[in-house]
Amino acid sequence: MSTITATLGTDRARRLRAALTVLLAAAVAVGAPFYFAPFQVFQLTMVLLYAVALAGLNLLVGFGGQISLGHGAFFAAGAYTAAVMLDQYDTGHLATLPVAAAGCFLLGLGFGVPALRLRGLYLALVTLAFAVFLPPLLKRLEPVTGGSMGLTVDKLQPPAWSGLAEDQWVYLVVLAVTAVALLLARNLLRSRVGRALLAVRDNESAAEVMGVRLSLHKTLAFAWSAMFAGVAGCLYTWVIGFVSPDSFSFVLSITLLAGLVVGGLGSLYGPLLGAAFVMYVPSVSQDVSEAAPGVVFGLLIITVMFVAPTGLAGLPGRVRAAVARRLPRPAAAPDRTPEAASAPDAKPESQSASEPSATDTPADPAVADAEPVGAPPRTEKE
Amino acid sequence: MSEPTTERTEAAEGAEQPDFLKVTDLHAGYGQARVLQGLDFSVARGEVCAILGPNGAGKTTTLRALCGMVRGRGSVTLNGTQLLGRSPEQAARLGVAHVPEGRGTFNDLTVEENLRVGAHLRSRRRAERAAVAADLERIYGYFPKLRQRSRQAAGSLSGGEQQMLAIGRALMLRPSLLLLDEPSLGLAPLVTRELFEIVRAVNEEERTTVVVVEQNAQLALDIAHRAHVLEAGRLALSGPAAQIREDGQVAEVYLGVSVSARKTG
Numbered sequence: 001m002s003t004i005t006a007t008l009g010t011d012r013a014r015r016l017r018a019a020l021t022v023l024l025a026a027a028v029a030v031g032a033p034f035y036f037a038p039f040q041v042f043q044l045t046m047v048l049l050y051a052v053a054l055a056g057l058n059l060l061v062g063f064g065g066q067i068s069l070g071h072g073a074f075f076a077a078g079a080y081t082a083a084v085m086l087d088q089y090d091t092g093h094l095a096t097l098p099v100a101a102a103g104c105f106l107l108g109l110g111f112g113v114p115a116l117r118l119r120g121l122y123l124a125l126v127t128l129a130f131a132v133f134l135p136p137l138l139k140r141l142e143p144v145t146g147g148s149m150g151l152t153v154d155k156l157q158p159p160a161w162s163g164l165a166e167d168q169w170v171y172l173v174v175l176a177v178t179a180v181a182l183l184l185a186r187n188l189l190r191s192r193v194g195r196a197l198l199a200v201r202d203n204e205s206a207a208e209v210m211g212v213r214l215s216l217h218k219t220l221a222f223a224w225s226a227m228f229a230g231v232a233g234c235l236y237t238w239v240i241g242f243v244s245p246d247s248f249s250f251v252l253s254i255t256l257l258a259g260l261v262v263g264g265l266g267s268l269y270g271p272l273l274g275a276a277f278v279m280y281v282p283s284v285s286q287d288v289s290e291a292a293p294g295v296v297f298g299l300l301i302i303t304v305m306f307v308a309p310t311g312l313a314g315l316p317g318r319v320r321a322a323v324a325r326r327l328p329r330p331a332a333a334p335d336r337t338p339e340a341a342s343a344p345d346a347k348p349e350s351q352s353a354s355e356p357s358a359t360d361t362p363a364d365p366a367v368a369d370a371e372p373v374g375a376p377p378r379t380e381k382e
Numbered sequence: 383m384s385e386p387t388t389e390r391t392e393a394a395e396g397a398e399q400p401d402f403l404k405v406t407d408l409h410a411g412y413g414q415a416r417v418l419q420g421l422d423f424s425v426a427r428g429e430v431c432a433i434l435g436p437n438g439a440g441k442t443t444t445l446r447a448l449c450g451m452v453r454g455r456g457s458v459t460l461n462g463t464q465l466l467g468r469s470p471e472q473a474a475r476l477g478v479a480h481v482p483e484g485r486g487t488f489n490d491l492t493v494e495e496n497l498r499v500g501a502h503l504r505s506r507r508r509a510e511r512a513a514v515a516a517d518l519e520r521i522y523g524y525f526p527k528l529r530q531r532s533r534q535a536a537g538s539l540s541g542g543e544q545q546m547l548a549i550g551r552a553l554m555l556r557p558s559l560l561l562l563d564e565p566s567l568g569l570a571p572l573v574t575r576e577l578f579e580i581v582r583a584v585n586e587e588e589r590t591t592v593v594v595v596e597q598n599a600q601l602a603l604d605i606a607h608r609a610h611v612l613e614a615g616r617l618a619l620s621g622p623a624a625q626i627r628e629d630g631q632v633a634e635v636y637l638g639v640s641v642s643a644r645k646t647g
Contacts, residue, residue: 192502199488199499206486209449210551211474211503266490 029175033168041167042239047272047279048171048178049235054260054271054278055185056228061257062266063189064221065201066115070127072253073134074104074226076243078233083243084144086153093156097177097234104230105223112219131253135245150244153237174235181231186268188224197221229256262304264311273312277304402427402591403448403460403559410440410447410454417443418454419615425608427461428589430582432602432623435612441595442483444612445561448593449473449480460559475503479557483564485548489537493528496536496547497521500554514554521550524580542573549577553584560584562594566601574598578605603627 033041057071081103082096114126139148158169188194196217199207208214237243255278263274285296308315403425410418417440425431433441447454448465450473458465465473470480479500488496501514522529525546531539536547545565552560562581566574582605585592596602603609609626611619619626 192498195491195495195499196502198491198495199502202488202490203486205451205470206482206488206548207499208470209451209474209480209482210499211471211555212499213471 030172033164033171038165038167041171043279045167045171045174045239047275048174049232049239050256050259050275050278051272052178052181052235053229053232053256054263054274055182056225056232057256057260058265058267058271059185059188059197059228060221060225061260062264062270063194063201064197064218064225066218066221067120067124067257068127068222068225069124069250069253069257070111070130071225071229071256072248072250073127073131074107074229075233075236075252075256076134076138076245076248077107078104078230079237079243079248080138080145080151080233081230082234082237083151083153086237087146087151088144093154093238096237097231100230100234101227104233105227107230108223108226109219111226112222115218115222116215128250128253131250135249138245138248145245148245150242150247152242155241156238170239174239177231177235181228182268182271185228189268193217193220258301262301262311264313267311267313270311270313277312399427399461400424401459402429403431403458403593405444405448405456405458407456408444408447408454408458408466409456410443410452412443412452417615418447420456421612421615421617423610423617423620425591425593427591428585429608430585430592430594430606432599432606432609433593433595433612434599434602434609434626435618437597438614439612440615441612442563445480445563445593445595448559449478449561451480474555477555477558478561479552479555479559480561481545481548481552481563481565483567485541485544487536487539487544487547487551489535491536492533493536493539493547494518494532496551497528497554500551503555517554517556521553524553524584525550542569542577545569545573545577546580549581553590558591560590560592562592564595564597566596566598574601578602581605600627 032044036044053071053075056074057068060066060068060071078100081100082093085091085096085099086093111127111130115123118126138145141147145151155166156170156173158164158166162169164172189197196207196212199210199212200214200217204214259274259278260271261274262277263272264270281300282293282297285293285300288296304312308318310318401424405421405423408418408421409416421440421444423431433444435441443452446452448458450465450468450470454466456466460476460478463476465476465478468476473480488499491499497518498514501517504510504514522532527543528546528550531543536544539547549560549562549565565577565581569577578601581592581594584590585605594602594606603623603626606623609621609623610617611626619629621629
């Protein structure tokens, strides 16, 4: 009985802490454009829209266990959908979002079919081919896409009532879309479909004998993932107001995948960290070395992968695990003050209050990583 | 709920549907390797059937053919419905739950999520959710250890607990046919015994038909009503479990000595 109340207590505490964190993050996120300079606000906007694309890629790679080197192409498809609609049909910005989303979902569905037959590197190669072949195609379709000159369209403009500057308004709109997209990704993963997806990644044949339709779930993973990339592309057009084939070379696809891995595969907030990496690190490496920014960028990726093989999102868990390993020796306590101070108090308590099972949980960073996904699926949706 | 079964062989003979699972002339294999070469046997509804035999005899292949993981020729009917030629997912829909060799738990999911994947086929409707919740309770009733660890990642469980989880997950399907592939593999004898007792309890309380493949013949024969001994893709021996247990020839089969087929059932 006492164990049940104890778990309930920690559960409530955890939920409260999560709610407070979300509120704080929301306040900071909404307040940011009023504090930073316009260019910095623009950079933050780009981080947010890359986070949408990475969240989509994460569904496929992190949770679906498939590799795509072609998500830059879905991103481009979303961006061009928005640009062409604005340029040729003058539909207004809002209308472009659902069309880009639906269009890329269908495109992803189409690409999900080869994904059924191919896996690993072979799938990566096919998707890379898509990413390589799209820019020349865009150049050829000149009447619609503007060829290699690209298309210049209106950026998103703030309505008069808001009294906001353009960069602030754009940031807030992108923030709203990003929040919805990340929430959708999270709920998708906690639903029946998400569980099936994770099961397929963990053990394909065991999932199948449980009645999970492999083909359906793999194809859907691709479609959802492409949809997120398309939405991000659409936002890109809103923010930049210009698309050209050269903005979406296959390097973009590779950058997205690298960003995701650096941020943390299979983590819910890894995409945000990865997006920040994708946005800021190239310019930082430009500052460090004018001559070879690529070298600096590459070295940084290697460093991150060496220090945090589970990505930046997994770093806190690894640090916690490393601290926990040193805890039994009291001599090691002073060097990490905050955690070391609270943890020795907590440990004997939990040992006396709960079954031994609660304490013999291995302090494995990968398990800690999976935790947000592993929470009870209360939010099950149809 | 559970009728006391004094003699398990009698329970088998009293079963109302002797051909609940009927395997006729089953051939199956992997590519060029033909493993099963004409297998015939039946399992009555509510019966525990053990499939024994040396390594490479085709035990695992038999189970895989039953659940659609391996293609087979011949005929396999469950309650009159043909199972051959169906995908594992379709077989699951028909009530076949397979616990694969080496357990196959989803290690990144929690224990409870693993169990919920077992209910994948039926958790869509709102009314069904209460039933799923009740089934979770039922499984936790059989395996109290799983309840303690319901929020833990399956990958952090011990081997025995993972095997329990795999069986629990299969039971979430509410199967009419439960296929167990080497449940004792890599487990301590004590854990294995506990596991087999639970399988016996499930069989007695829910009348679930069970086909269990085992290397550990003694254990399997303890809970089985009927047993078939495979050798090189063919039935070498079949009969009531008690009879097979006493038959010294089982040992010979395990030693690889050929035994003339003596089909008693």
